[in-house]
Each structure stands twice: as C-alpha cells, then as structure tokens.
Amino acid sequence: MITLxxxxxxxxxxxxxxxxxxxxDLSIEKGELVSIMGSSGSGKSTLLNIIGLLDTYDxxxxxxxxDLIRNYSDSKLRNLNERKAAHLRNATxxxxxxxxxxxxFKNAKENVALxxxxxxxxxxxxxxxxxxxxEKMGLEEWAEHLPNELSGGQKQRIxxxxxxxxxxxxxxxxxxxxxxxxxxxxxxxELFKEINQSGITVIIVTHENxxxxxxxxxxxxxxxxxxKNIKNGFHKSPAEKPKILQTA
Amino acid sequence: xxxxxxxxxxxxxxxxxKLRTILTGFSVAWGIFMLIILLGSGxxxxxxxxREFTGDAVNxxxxxxxxxxxxYKGLSPGRRLRFTNEEKxxxxxxxxxxxxxxxxxxxxxxxxxxxxxxxxxxxFAVSPDYKFVESLIILNGRYLNKIDEDDxxxxxxxxxxxxxxxxxxxxxxxxxxxxxxxxxKVIGTFDDPGGDRDLTRIYIPLSTAQRVFNMGNYVxxxxxxxxxxxxxxxxxxxxxxxxxxxxxxxxxxTDPRAxxxxxxxxxxxxxMNLFSNIRLFIWIIGIGTIIAxxxxxxxxxxxxxxxxxxxxxxxxxxxxxxxxxxxxxLQESILITGFAGYIGLVMGVGxxxxxxxxxxxxxxxxxxEVNIQIAVYATLLLVISxxxxxxxxxxxxxxxxxxxxxxxx
Ligand SMILES: Nc1ncnc2c1ncn2[C@@H]1O[C@H](COP(=O)(O)OP(=O)(O)OP(=O)(O)O)[C@@H](O)[C@H]1O
Ligand SMILES: [Mg+2]
Numbered sequence: 001m002i003t004l005x006x007x008x009x010x011x012x013x014x015x016x017x018x019x020x021x022x023x024x025d026l027s028i029e030k031g032e033l034v035s036i037m038g039s040s041g042s043g044k045s046t047l048l049n050i051i052g053l054l055d056t057y058d059x060x061x062x063x064x065x066x067d068l069i070r071n072y073s074d075s076k077l078r079n080l081n082e083r084k085a086a087h088l089r090n091a092t093x094x095x096x097x098x099x100x101x102x103x104x105f106k107n108a109k110e111n112v113a114l115x116x117x118x119x120x121x122x123x124x125x126x127x128x129x130x131x132x133x134x135e136k137m138g139l140e141e142w143a144e145h146l147p148n149e150l151s152g153g154q155k156q157r158i159x160x161x162x163x164x165x166x167x168x169x170x171x172x173x174x175x176x177x178x179x180x181x182x183x184x185x186x187x188x189x190e191l192f193k194e195i196n197q198s199g200i201t202v203i204i205v206t207h208e209n210x211x212x213x214x215x216x217x218x219x220x221x222x223x224x225x226x227x228k229n230i231k232n233g234f235h236k237s238p239a240e241k242p243k244i245l246q247t248a
Numbered sequence: 249x250x251x252x253x254x255x256x257x258x259x260x261x262x263x264x265x266k267l268r269t270i271l272t273g274f275s276v277a278w279g280i281f282m283l284i285i286l287l288g289s290g291x292x293x294x295x296x297x298x299r300e301f302t303g304d305a306v307n308x309x310x311x312x313x314x315x316x317x318x319x320y321k322g323l324s325p326g327r328r329l330r331f332t333n334e335e336k337x338x339x340x341x342x343x344x345x346x347x348x349x350x351x352x353x354x355x356x357x358x359x360x361x362x363x364x365x366x367x368x369x370x371x372f373a374v375s376p377d378y379k380f381v382e383s384l385i386i387l388n389g390r391y392l393n394k395i396d397e398d399d400x401x402x403x404x405x406x407x408x409x410x411x412x413x414x415x416x417x418x419x420x421x422x423x424x425x426x427x428x429x430x431x432x433k434v435i436g437t438f439d440d441p442g443g444d445r446d447l448t449r450i451y452i453p454l455s456t457a458q459r460v461f462n463m464g465n466y467v468x469x470x471x472x473x474x475x476x477x478x479x480x481x482x483x484x485x486x487x488x489x490x491x492x493x494x495x496x497x498x499x500x501x502t503d504p505r506a507x508x509x510x511x512x513x514x515x516x517x518x519x520m521n522l523f524s525n526i527r528l529f530i531w532i533i534g535i536g537t538i539i540a541x542x543x544x545x546x547x548x549x550x551x552x553x554x555x556x557x558x559x560x561x562x563x564x565x566x567x568x569x570x571x572x573x574x575x576x577x578l579q580e581s582i583l584i585t586g587f588a589g590y591i592g593l594v595m596g597v598g599x600x601x602x603x604x605x606x607x608x609x610x611x612x613x614x615x616x617e618v619n620i621q622i623a624v625y626a627t628l629l630l631v632i633s634x635x636x637x638x639x640x641x642x643x644x645x646x647x648x649x650x651x652x653x654x655x656x657x
Contacts, residue, residue, distance in 0.1 A: 054565055055651040082647070083569050089650075090567020101562050101654060105264035118567040123253055166567070 001030040001170065001201050002051060007060035009046055020046050022224035023060070028203065030169070033196040035212035036205045038221030044205045045174055047221070051203070052093050052172045053085045065092055065169055090118050094163030094200075096173035100155040102147040108134060108158050109143040115166040133161040137191075153184035160191055164200075171195060173204045177211055189214050258580045268555075272548045272581070273588035276630055279541030280589050283534050283626050284596025284618050290530040292604070292616030294523050299441075306516040307346075307477065308381050309509055311339070311470045311489065313497075317505040320498055329497050329506060331467040333458075336375075338496065339470055344485055346475040349375035350454050352468035354428070354461055360450065362414040362425045369410050370449045371427060373457030381471045382446070389421045389436030396435075397453045402460065404432040407447040411437045427452065430460055474513065482513040534626075541630050546637030549581055553641035560645050561653025573646035578635050585634040589627035596623070 009021040020043040028034055036044050049055035050062065053069065062069045067088070094115075095101075102111045113130035121129070134140050137157040147155055156176060163171055173192065177185035189211055196202045204211065212218045213232070220228040262269050313329035331350070340348030354371035361367075376392045384391065387408060396403050404425065411420050424431040432452060440446040457463055472489075474482055486509050494501040553560075560573055600616045645653065 049651045052565070053650075054654065055649055086564065086567050086569040089565060095565050097654075101558075101565070103559055103562055105261070110260070114563070115566045117253065117257065118563075118569075118572070123256060162566070 001032070001065060002026070002028040002203075003061070003063040004051075005061040005063075007050070007062065008058045009043075009050060009055075010058060020224050021050075021057070024225065026219070026226065028201060030201055031196070031199055032217060033193065033202045033215045034204070034217045034219060035215040036203065036219045036221065037207065037212055038227070040207075042221040043224050044221055048172050048174050048203065048205050051170075052095060053089055054095075064088060086118075090115060090166060092169050094166060094168035094171045096156070096159050096163050096171065096176045098175035098178040100147070100152075100159045100179075102155060102159060102162075104147055107144050107146050108139065108150070111147070111158055112161045112165055115162060119166060129165060130161075133165050134158070137161050152179050153181075153187065156180060156184075156188055157191065160188070160195075164195065168200065170201045170203070173202070175205055175207065177206065177208065182210065185211065254576070254579065258576065258583060261576075261580060262584070268548075268552060269584055272545065272552070272584050272634075273591070275544035275548065276541060276585045276588040276634065277592035277595070279537055279544070279630060280592030280623070280627050281596045281599075283537050284593065284623050285599060286530055286534055286537065287622060288596070288600040288603075288616040288618040290526055291618065293526060295615045295617070297519060297523070304512070305381050305383060305473060306512050307475065308471055308473045308512050309482065309486065309489075310381075310512070311472070312468070312508045312510075314505045314508055316499045316503055318500040318503040320494075320500040320503070323498055327499070329499060331470055332465045333467060334465070335493065335496060336467050336470050338492065339472060339489060342472075342485075342488065342492070344474060344477060344481070345472045347377045347380045347473040349377040349381060349471045350467035350469065351375075351378060351471060352454060352457060352463060352466065354452075354457055354463075358428065360410065360414060360425055360427055362420075362423065365414045365416070367410065367413045369407070369413075371457075372449055372451050373454040373461075373463075374451050375454050377473075378451070378471065380473050382440070384438040384440050387437045387439050388419075389434070391436055391438070392451060392453050397455045400456045400459050401453060402430065402432045402456055403435045403453065405436040405438055405451045406434060407449045408437060408439050409444065409447040410450055428461065477513065479511075479514050479517050482511055486511065538626055538629060542633040542637065545581075545585060545630065545634040549577075549634060549638035550641050552581075553577060553638065553645050557645055557648075557653050560648075561650050561655075564646075564650040564653065570643075570646035574639065574642045577642040577645075578638055581634050581638040582631055585631045586627070589630055593623055593627055 004024050004026040007021050007024040008019070010017045010019040012018075024047065036047065038044050046055065050057050051064070053064075065088075069085075069088075089095075103114070106114070109127060109130045112133055113126040116126040116129060131140060131143060134143050137160065139154060139157055139161070142150060142154060142158075147158070150158070156179075160176075171192070176192070177188050180188060185208065192202050192204060193214060202215075204215065206212055216232055218228070218230045218232055219226055220230070311331075313331050316323070316325050316327045316329065319325055333350075336348060336350045339345065352373045354373055358368055358371050359366060360369055360371075374392070376394050376397055379391050386405075389405075391405055392403065395401070404427065406414070406420060406425075414420070414425060415423070420434040420437060423434050425434060426432075427450070454467065458465060472485075474485060477485065489509070490501045490507055493499075493507060497506075499506040556577070560568075563573060564570075597618060597620070600618060604615050604617070
C-alpha cells in the first residue's frame, strides 16, 4: 500500500540544511495498523506529511497505492502533480491531526461534510452522510455546534469522522491523542482499531506506549532512520485475525 | 462557473465572517458613493452655470458707448458718446458681421396698463434681428419683423410674466396695452429659458420707440452677430470696430472708457475652459478615490487571504485543488465588492436625486446628475481590481505546501 525507498528530506534552516530523513526505506501493507514512535524531532511528522502528500521530499521514491508519486514541487510537473496530489489526498488519504484542524466557522456537520464537497457530492447527500458518520461517533446531537463549543475528545471524533467520510484507503494520524486525557485517548484508539478492522490502513504517530501497544507494528525512528521495526505480539492473537477479515 | 454548491459554500463563509465582509463592502460602497457624489455635484455646478447661457447666442458682441477719458484731436476728455442709427448701420455693414441689431432701454415712464391692470416692467426697444442675440421662445403670435420697423408700427411682444400680470389669462393677441400712455398692439408673447428676469420685459420696435418716445435717432447698444467667428477673430473685429468708430465719433481708439464691448464668444470660451478644468479636477479626484478604493480592497484581500491560510491548508489536506481555493476566494471577493458597489451606486444616485429635488436650482448649482455608465464602469473597475488584488495572494496561498499552510497560526 505504501512503499518508501531511500527517501531523503532536509529542511533549510538559515544557511544550513537540516537532514531529517536520511535514506528512509519502509513498506506498509494494505490493512495494517502501524504506529510510529521516536523522540521529539526524530522526523515522525515529517515522514507522515510526506506520505500524506502534505509535504515534498528531496530524493528517493514514494509509492502510494501503486502510484509512484513524483515530487510535486518539480516546477514543470507542478500543476499536474498538484491536481493529482489533491485527488489522492481527497480519495485515498484521511488525516487526523493532533490539533484537530477543524474549520472554526463551520459547524460539526459542515466540517465532516467538507471532503465530500471536494469529491463533487451534492449538498443533500453530503449532509445525510455527514449525519450518518456523526451518529457512528455518537455525536449527532452536536451536529450544529461550532468546534469551539466542543470538548477535545468530541473535536477529535469529528476530525476522525471527517477523515473517514471520503472512504479513504489510508488514515494518517499525527499524535491524535496528544491533546486528550488517557481515558478519552483509549476511546479514540478503539475507534482507530475499528476503522482498521474495516480494512483501512492506519498509521498513527504517537509518544504513548498505551497507544502503540494497541497496534500491529511499531516503527521506532532515530536520527532520520528506522531504529526498530517491531511486530507487536501483544496486539492480536491469531484467533482474532479472521474477525478482521470478516468485517473487511 | 455557475455552481450552486460553490455559491452555497461562499454564502456560508460570508455569513460566518460578517465583520470581514462588512469591512470590505464598506470600503467599496464608500468609494463608489463618494465618486458618484463628486461626479454628480460637478455636473450640477456645470449645469447651473450653463443655465446662464441657455437661450442666449454665444457669437455676438454687445457694444456700448461711454464717456471719453483721453483727449483726441483737440477735443477734451469727459465727452459723452452716443450711438445713432448711423453707427448701427455702419457697423452692420462691416465684413464678418452676420446680423446687426440695436437695443435701447426706454426709461421714460415704464408703466404698462391694460384696462384697469397696471405694472412696471422693462421696456426694450430693439431691431427685429435682436432675436438672434437673445433667443426667445414665442408662445403665442409672432416676434417683431422688418415691416414693423420700417412702418414704425406700434406693436409689442410681451414676456410671459407681463402677459400674466396684465391679462390674467385673457388672450392678449390683438389687444392694445398702454406703454407710457401710448397704445401698442400685442402681437405675441414669449418665454425665455434664461430666467424670470428676462420674462418681465416687453419688446417694441426700435424705430417706433425713437419716434414715439422722443429718443431722436439714438441707439443704446449695438449688437453684432459674428457668424461662426472664433475668439481671435472676434478680438480682431473689436479692434476694427474701435478704429472705425474712433474716426466717426472722434475718440482715441486706445481710450478704455470710450467704448465697452461685451464679447460673448470670449466669455463662452472662458466658461468652457472653466468647465473643462472642473471636469479635469473631478476626474483627478475621482480617479484618486477609485485608486484609494482599489488599495483598500487589495489590503483587505491580502489580510483575508493571510487570515485564511490555515483554512486553506485544511481544505487542501481534504483534497481541494489550488484552483478551487483561488476561485473560492475570488468569487467571494467579487460577490462582496459587486454587491457593495451596487449599494454605493444606489445610495449615491439616491442622494443626488434627493438633492436635485430639495435644493432649488440656483445660478451656480442645478440638477446634479451622474452619468450612470461611468458609475457602473467605476464599480466594475473596483470589482475587477478587487478580484485581481485577491488573485495574487490567493494564488500564492493556494500553491503553498499544505504542511506550511497548516502550520500557520
Ligand atoms: N519547516 C521546518 N523548517 C525547518 N526545520 C523543520 C521544519 N519542520 C520540522 N523541522 C525540523 O525537522 C526535525 C523533525 O521534525 P518533525 O516535526 O518531523 O519531528 P517529530 O518527530 O514529529 O517531533 P515531535 O515528536 O516533537 O512532533 C526537527 O528537528 C524539526 O526542528
Ligand atoms: Mg511531530
């Protein structure tokens, strides 16, 4: 589903270059539930943003759902690639951010419906689907509320509903529980597991062991490279596997 | 372009960002409003002054005799000069003179009466060709003609107000009124767009007046129509006239007090120059107002785009294409500036209408009006420049990497 080959990324900081990803290789299969860990500044967000086409990379290869993603900052290909990137972000990827990133002047329902607007879905259908997803999150009563009238957990569940509504193949979550207390964090994590069980590939960046323990694979970054890539035995007994396949 | 969904998206954004909308709208509406008031009052000023000219020819010289102030060929200064029929004839025969006429005010006893109605009015004794100087609108009957003059007929043409005062609605044609006690037959009535002052006059033939009111062969003023002469030609003509008269009437041609000439051609040009200066002034201020409006709108658009950077990042991460972002911002800006411009237009035109109804027309200000086409163009210009002003930052914001836009606080 996702393949990175020898990926490099550096930031320009004044005169200097800060090399963040130093020839990164990674492969994530369809339907995996992966967590990415590592110390602050190790490049987790950078990696996730590149996978999600929110940022560009300098060198190497990124293959997303069978598509080789050329670097869309390449000026010649820029317009074409920008459109293609927009399409992939819309149809293939769903984002969940630590700071929720809800549009402040839109209510919960409108925020959830937004990706469908960019898919060209009609207004009525958009609103109906948004209500459906809010119901799944148990938030139907909050449909007309603005983000600043909601709690962190509620906001994050709205952001998750928004990420799911376009039926993406991949969910990318950058510290989704970073702003939540531990019990709310676990509720949100349950949501991600359910999402994963429906067949969607889920990648979660986190600092919390409680969260990563719930994933199938833990990738630990250090200095722009993979320090450890651990299959998480904890996570699921083989007996549970068929259950995932059933719901998929 | 017309996409209901997009408009709904835009309307919901506008509804939820009222302050921003009001600020943008206000600066546009204000700019257009000021422009219209400006153009309208300039036009009113021009109208007012122009009214002074309406009805009067702008190609004539009016020549009056004065008192000499310089000695000439042994004659001492302080001599009173008076025109006679002879000078009138002489000047009328000069080359370049199209029509000539004389005018004398009858000062004797200017009481007019019809039956038991009396009134004091201005009595003007004129030649038939005087109609080329002060164009009148004949309401009833006719104007003085050559036969009236040649036959010393006692006929009179009445100003509308004189007719109303003496006849009180009765048909005046063919009736006799007494002018300083002498009966004159009414042959016509007239109106004059120049104003009420000109309507309290009556006109009688100059020849008749000279005979009946003991005015000898004297003529008060001589009026010459110069065809389509320009200002330079008219000034040359004045020199010729002075030379000519100086020999006939014995005065120094350089004497400033001997002969007075009112040159309507030059006067007209002066006013036309004044108007074009006023127009230029209004255009400069108008363009300044528009530029201020454009700068205002541009500023607001830049702030708007800056303010929405994070939102743009979110939209892009949801799959918005750069163009959808640009068109969202542009259409919003066009909608707001267009609507606000329209409001400014309506308010400005409304105020002008109100002013022209409430304010009485004076010599300096009448019927303020605005050229709607110009106002509409100005509004369009503001809308387009608002869009352009929004386009540059919108395109920049839309092409920024989503991760950068999202980081914006
Ligand atoms: N836009 C940028 N310009 C310059 N340097 C940057 C930029 N973004 C990130 N960096 C640097 O790149 C490195 C990796 O950043 P990144 O955000 O990927 O870290 P992270 O692993 O997500 O950290 P955290 O756990 O704190 O979120 C850091 O040293 C950071 O300072
Ligand atoms: Mg991070």
